[in-house]
Amino acid sequence: MDDLSNILLDYSDDELHSMAEEYAKGKKNFTREEELEWASILLLTGTLDEMCTKCSFQAIDGCEVEIDENCPHGYYSPMLILGLV
């Protein structure tokens, strides 16, 4: 997690946003590693803060999830992935 954050910090905000968009596009199966990278991007771009403010969380596949639950497809809330809940 710490290593991953350091790697992601090398990306610019624009790059992080386009990476997050790539994840949101068309892909159906995500690995746990991809989930962790995606959640870290949300954290670094402030998207996670927005989700907290709205109390509305999304899984990597775009499903709405509770803060500490997974969607019907088995993908977790970013808060859960990052161990923040």
Ligand SMILES: [Zn+2]
């Ligand atoms: Zn889902």
